[in-house]
Amino acid sequence: MPEMTFEIRWPDGAVASCYSPSLVMHDYLVEGADYPLAEFVDRSTTALRVASERVAARYGFACTSAMQQESEIVAVAGRYPGGTVRVLEMFPPLPAPETAPASGSGSASASEAVS
Template identity: 70%
Template sequence: MTFQVRWPDGSETACYSPSLVVHDWLTAGAEYPLADFVERSTTALRIASERVAAAYGFACTSAMQQQAEITTIAATHEGGAVRVLEMHPPLPAPATAPAPPAGASS
């Protein structure tokens, strides 16, 4: 999956994760204080790498490289907020139960 972020200086970065677990830690449209964003994304990317390791027997170097890039970019800022602009693929909308037939009693 990919997630696009805007840094405090207005620059943007397209980020990659091998797992949708990022949805558990970040929300499209949300803004996070810089340190919180780094912590959340680091946790999500670590879990994503661990999932790859469990499935394939080796950690995901792309996830770890992405985490290092986020940490490096964050170090160039002295605070501020990071906005998650979008996430692809988005999570599917929750399924809704069909309405009971007209005239059905409970």
């Protein structure tokens, strides 16, 4: 199961590195995006619970690291009255989608094919 880290900047400018046992964080957070504090807490804790459930499904036990990360996010967020959290980096990034080759690649163009 691929694990990942995501780096965030809290409302006061403090930067934190966070851990997830699953790439599922990419389904809930976007690198470079700003989230209102409450929304960030909701998205990240939901994603960490999903990640822990994936670990449990695969290995038969929940991921204590994901639960610890969730607790840390909630505790730190409680220190702020509001503001935004910026997702600075997510590593590893999702692979870029493959693009289809250009049609007619390597063959005669449509105008050349018609005689």
